[in-house]
Amino acid sequence: MTTLTTSASTRRPVRRGDQNVARGYRPPAWLGYAFISPAMIFFLVFIAGPFVVAIALAFFKWDLLTPAQPAGLSNFARLFTDPLLGRTLLTTFAFALASVFTHVIGGLLLALAVNRVANRAVSYFARASVFFPFLISWAAVALLWKYVLDPSFGYIAFYLGQLGIPSPQWFTDPAWSLPAIIGIDFWHTIGYTFIIMLAGLQTVPNELIEAAKTDGASNRQVFFNVTIPLMSPTIFFATVITFIGAFQIFDPMQIITQGGPDNSTMSIVMYLYQTGIQAFDIGYASAIALLVFVIIMGVTALQFWGSRKWVYEQ
Amino acid sequence: MSSSISRRRALQLFGLAAALPAAASLAACSSGGSGSSGSRKLTFVFYGNASQQKAVQAEYSGFVKANPKVQFAAQGIAAQNWAGFANTVATRIAGGAAPDVIDIATEGLGIFRSKKLIEDLETNISKDKAAIDDYYADIDPTYKKWSDEYGNPGGKTYYMPGGFNTVCLYCNKDVFAQAGVDLPGTDDWTWDDFEAAAEKIKSKTGAYILPFGSAQFTDIMPWLLSNGASTLNESWTKPVIDSPEAIEAAEFCKSMVDKGYSPKPGGNFDAATQLAQGKLAALAGGRWPTIDMIRLKLVDKVQIVKMPKKKQLGTPIGWDAFPILTSSQNKDDAWSFIKYLTTKEAGQDFAKVGGTNIPARKSIALSDTFLNGAPKGSELLYQAASYATPVPSPNRGAESQQAVEQTWLKILTGGVAADAGLKQLSTTLAGLL
Numbered sequence: 001m002t003t004l005t006t007s008a009s010t011r012r013p014v015r016r017g018d019q020n021v022a023r024g025y026r027p028p029a030w031l032g033y034a035f036i037s038p039a040m041i042f043f044l045v046f047i048a049g050p051f052v053v054a055i056a057l058a059f060f061k062w063d064l065l066t067p068a069q070p071a072g073l074s075n076f077a078r079l080f081t082d083p084l085l086g087r088t089l090l091t092t093f094a095f096a097l098a099s100v101f102t103h104v105i106g107g108l109l110l111a112l113a114v115n116r117v118a119n120r121a122v123s124y125f126a127r128a129s130v131f132f133p134f135l136i137s138w139a140a141v142a143l144l145w146k147y148v149l150d151p152s153f154g155y156i157a158f159y160l161g162q163l164g165i166p167s168p169q170w171f172t173d174p175a176w177s178l179p180a181i182i183g184i185d186f187w188h189t190i191g192y193t194f195i196i197m198l199a200g201l202q203t204v205p206n207e208l209i210e211a212a213k214t215d216g217a218s219n220r221q222v223f224f225n226v227t228i229p230l231m232s233p234t235i236f237f238a239t240v241i242t243f244i245g246a247f248q249i250f251d252p253m254q255i256i257t258q259g260g261p262d263n264s265t266m267s268i269v270m271y272l273y274q275t276g277i278q279a280f281d282i283g284y285a286s287a288i289a290l291l292v293f294v295i296i297m298g299v300t301a302l303q304f305w306g307s308r309k310w311v312y313e314q
Numbered sequence: 315m316s317s318s319i320s321r322r323r324a325l326q327l328f329g330l331a332a333a334l335p336a337a338a339s340l341a342a343c344s345s346g347g348s349g350s351s352g353s354r355k356l357t358f359v360f361y362g363n364a365s366q367q368k369a370v371q372a373e374y375s376g377f378v379k380a381n382p383k384v385q386f387a388a389q390g391i392a393a394q395n396w397a398g399f400a401n402t403v404a405t406r407i408a409g410g411a412a413p414d415v416i417d418i419a420t421e422g423l424g425i426f427r428s429k430k431l432i433e434d435l436e437t438n439i440s441k442d443k444a445a446i447d448d449y450y451a452d453i454d455p456t457y458k459k460w461s462d463e464y465g466n467p468g469g470k471t472y473y474m475p476g477g478f479n480t481v482c483l484y485c486n487k488d489v490f491a492q493a494g495v496d497l498p499g500t501d502d503w504t505w506d507d508f509e510a511a512a513e514k515i516k517s518k519t520g521a522y523i524l525p526f527g528s529a530q531f532t533d534i535m536p537w538l539l540s541n542g543a544s545t546l547n548e549s550w551t552k553p554v555i556d557s558p559e560a561i562e563a564a565e566f567c568k569s570m571v572d573k574g575y576s577p578k579p580g581g582n583f584d585a586a587t588q589l590a591q592g593k594l595a596a597l598a599g600g601r602w603p604t605i606d607m608i609r610l611k612l613v614d615k616v617q618i619v620k621m622p623k624k625k626q627l628g629t630p631i632g633w634d635a636f637p638i639l640t641s642s643q644n645k646d647d648a649w650s651f652i653k654y655l656t657t658k659e660a661g662q663d664f665a666k667v668g669g670t671n672i673p674a675r676k677s678i679a680l681s682d683t684f685l686n687g688a689p690k691g692s693e694l695l696y697q698a699a700s701y702a703t704p705v706p707s708p709n710r711g712a713e714s715q716q717a718v719e720q721t722w723l724k725i726l727t728g729g730v731a732a733d734a735g736l737k738q739l740s741t742t743l744a745g746l747l
Contacts, residue, residue: 064408065429143582150581172580172727258394260720261729278401278712 051293058286065280075287084263085271085288089295091178092247092268098182099189099246104238106186107193108231114194115201127198131191138188138251145184146171146256171257174264181252181265188252189245193238200234201227229312236311240303247296268292355385356647359406360417361399362390369667376663377654384647389413395530396421396632397712407431407639414642415651417476420632423465424550424709427472432637435471438649449656452675454699457633464550464704465635473635474652477664477671479600480629480698481536482618483524484607484689489595493518498619500694505540505566508622512575515595523595525583526567526576528723530715531630531705532598536621537563539628539703545718545743546706553743555718556736559625564725564732566624571726579726586610601695602670604688618691620698631702634671672696710746717742 058075062068079085110130117123133141148154149170157167170180204227212222228235250269253259259266259274269292276285360370370388371378378386391406393399400422406412418426426432439446450458453475461475490497493515498507512523527533530545538544543559546552554560570576577583586606588594597603598621607613621629636655638648654660661678668687672695673679679696708714721739724730730738 063429065404065431146582150577150583152577152581153583154581169578169580169727172578172723172729174729258716258720261724261727262720274713277405278716279710280401280404 054286054289057282058290060283062282063280064282068283071283075283078284079287079291084266085268087263088266088268088271091264091266092249094178095182095185095249095267096243096246099185099249100239100242102182102186103190103193103242104235106190107197107238108235110190110194111197111201114198127195130194133188134191136188139255141184141188142252142255145180145187149180172261174262177257177261177264181256184252184256185246185249193242196234196238197231200231203234204230232311233313236303236307240300243299243303244296247292247299354383354644354647355387356415356644356651357413358386358388358415358417358651359403359413360388360390361393361396361419363392366390373664373667373669374651374654374660376659377651380654381647381650384644384650386651395712395715397707397715400425401712404429404431407641412639412641414644414648415636415638417634417636418473419634420464420705421707421711421715423473423635423707424711426637427465428709431640432472433640433642433645435474435638435649435652438653439471442653445653446656449675452658452677454674454676454696456702457631457674457699460631460702460704461633461635464707473637474656475674476634476636476655477601477669477673478631478633478699479531479602479671480631480695480702481532481598481600482620482629482691482694482698483596483598484589484603484616485596485619486521486589486592486594486612487615487617489515489519489521489592492592493521493595497617499617500620500691502620502627503622505622505624509570509575511595512570512573516573516575519592519595521593521595522577522588523575524570524598525579525585525588525594526571526726527579527583528719528726530718531632532600533567534718534722535630535703535705536598536628537567539630540621540626541566541624541628542626544703544706545714546708546747550706550708551747553740553747555743556733556740561732561736563624564722564736567722568726568728568732572728579723589616600670601672601692604692605668605670607689608668608687613687613689616689618689618694620694627698627701629698629702630705631699632705632707633674672699708747714743714746717746 057068059071059073060068061071061075114123114126114130117126136144149156151157151167151169151172154167156170160167168176170176208226208230209222212226217225248269249267250273253265253267253270254273257265259270268288272285272288272292275281275288358374360366362370367388367390370390371386374386374388378384391399391402393402396419400418403413403416403418403422404425416426457475457478461473465473465475485497487497490511493511495511495514508523515521515523525533535544538555538560541559541563543554543557543563545555545560547554571578577588585594585597586603587610589597590610590612604613607616620627636652638645638652642648656674658675658678661673661675662681662683664673665678665681665684669684673684676696678684680693685692706714717739721730721735721742725732725735729735
């Protein structure tokens with residue numbers, strides 16, 4: 001009879017990790033905190049800390065250079081009586097909604113087009129071309145577009161002139177200034193949404209599309225009944241971040257129009273900046289900052305609530 | 315002994331980390347201090363970008379040589395305009411990064427004095443009376459009067475005045491010659507002469523006479539002042555921008571745009587390049603366009619003439635003013651630096667470099683060192699100080715300037731009639747004073 005014995009020497013060597021698991025070992029807590037500390041410190045110093053300070057400052061009248069005076073709720077009360085704030089909010093919402101609409105649709109269409117390109121070199125070139133403007137700083141973009149849209153010397157004025165159409169006063173006519181900024185922002189930022197959409201598109205399983213086609217679905221049916229539902233989490237993500245980004249728009253307005261003409265391109269963050277850094281009314285600027293926070297939180301919550309109706313969860 | 319940190323303790327530490335920036339900023343607000351005690355580092359802040367830092371540092375090499383123990387650091391701050399620069403510096407001070415000396419312009423005089431951020435220099439001046447008297451004796455008395463009235467009221471001296479800028483026209487002589495228009499030389503010319511010249515230049519060469527824009531200093535004030543108008547009254551306490559003369563000035567500028575004598579405002583018109591290419595007959599500016607003229611090798615092709623007048627000769631004047639911050643830890647060296655700026659030696663060094671403004675000392679501003687290599691007629695920029703008016707610069711200068719410029723632009727582009735626009739602007743300015 002053969003007796004099977006298991007000696008320590010013949011057993012698979014126990015690795016330290018296995019031993020730890022076997023004995024219910026848990027790494028020390030400080031190790032976990034050490035790993036998360038860079039992110040936590042960054043969050044606390046640059047986000048949570050300033051946020052708490054902003055809440056506190058909203059209850060003071062402070063011009064940065066002389067001691068702050070308690071102001072009670074007056075800064076918040078002023079939010080409801082400031083006519084320029086209302087105008088600014090409307091402008092910002094208009095810009096944000098236009099951005100979401102144009103970026104999501106434009107980004108999706110561009111992604112679909114590039115995704116269809118079979119030639120790898122052409123595909124990479126197209127991706128780089130669409131994404132490239134996003135890498136350029138807003139200052140350079142603003143200068144570039146001020147040249148392009150110059151009503152006397154710009155390319156657009158030249159080509160419109162060739163067609164016998166007078167060039168609009170892009171940055172000096174209140175009717176054109178916001179559409180001009182929306183157009184420039186689209187050119188500059190569409191690459192970001194495009195990359196997100198392209199990534200989402202590539203997660204759509206090809207076999208599902210093939211199966212739908214085998215069942216006789218047209219391209220249109222495949223797009224609306226297969227691609228879009230499977231892309232819906234990506235579209236939702238793009239919608240949320242585009243709105244948040246657009247609601248905080250500042251650079252193009254500050255550099256190109258300084259909020260004009262007639263405050264037609266004054267975004268809420270630009271108004272916040274002007275209130276705080278030009279008028280030195282830090283308390284009221286803090287109240288505006290909190291309002292921006294509440295609006296963004298509210299709209300984002302609404303978007304999440306609405307997403308249950310159209311976002312397909314696998 | 316446990317090596318782990320409890321969750322509560324970790325949160326306490328993170329909370330401390332969060333509180334640090336807030337505490338630091340509040341501490342900075344209360345003290346505004348900079349530098350350690352006994353430090354010989356001297357920080358000087360000026361309006362300019364980082365690329366100018368080296369040139370500015372070199373401009374004051376005389377001070378550096380004479381004060382080898384002082385570590386002199388010139389820091390350029392880029393901004394959209396002088397009012398914006400003043401705001402940026404104020405924000406820096408609030409953030410705890412206060413310099414020792416600032417090169418502040420007229421647009422920033424009020425904010426620093428009203429917040430009690432700058433030193434009264436009277437004690438230092440009396441200590442170096444001979445040197446300062448020598449300086450004042452060499453500068454235009456009108457300029458000295460403006461400096462005292464707007465920068466140093468109440469018999470105290472907060473700001474030592476430095477170089478200044480007025481506005482004249484840089485004219486492309488070839489374009490005027492091609493159109494058969496004589497330049498006024500050192501004589502005066504009128505709005506009518508100017509418009510007639512614009513019509514001839516447009517019809518014979520196709521060039522614009524001048525870009526009519528909305529920059530307060532160069533595009534608005536000369537036209538207001540040459541018609542006896544302004545944005546604010548003499549004491550900068552009341553708007554006068556809706557006067558009939560101001561409305562007439564705005565309508566004149568708009569008519570020049572409407573008639574096609576000016577490119578449409580609102581784009582990125584590069585006036586210096588267009589002037590070089592003969593597509594523009596003139597551009598308005600102080601000393602600073604001379605730098606462009608040198609760069610574009612246009613000095614010989616360009617002549618400086620006075621702004622045209624309607625009722626009177628008129629041009630704004632804005633000047634550099636040098637205060638010492640109350641928070642400075644090195645006030646003695648700061649005063650040494652300011653005193654150095656008033657010397658002939660510093661003026662000569664500045665003249666050699668060329669500079670973007672007119673030296674305060676007449677002997678330097680009208681010297682060959684400063685005028686050689688500059689366009690013909692450059693002396694008119696200095697002489698304009700005698701009939702100039704300080705650019706109105708209330709404490710809330712940045713907001714006022716923005717309101718003025720936006721309204722003017724709206725008028726030029728037909729967004730509002732001149733009278734209605736300026737009336738509305740007057741109400742806005744009244745709210746900011």
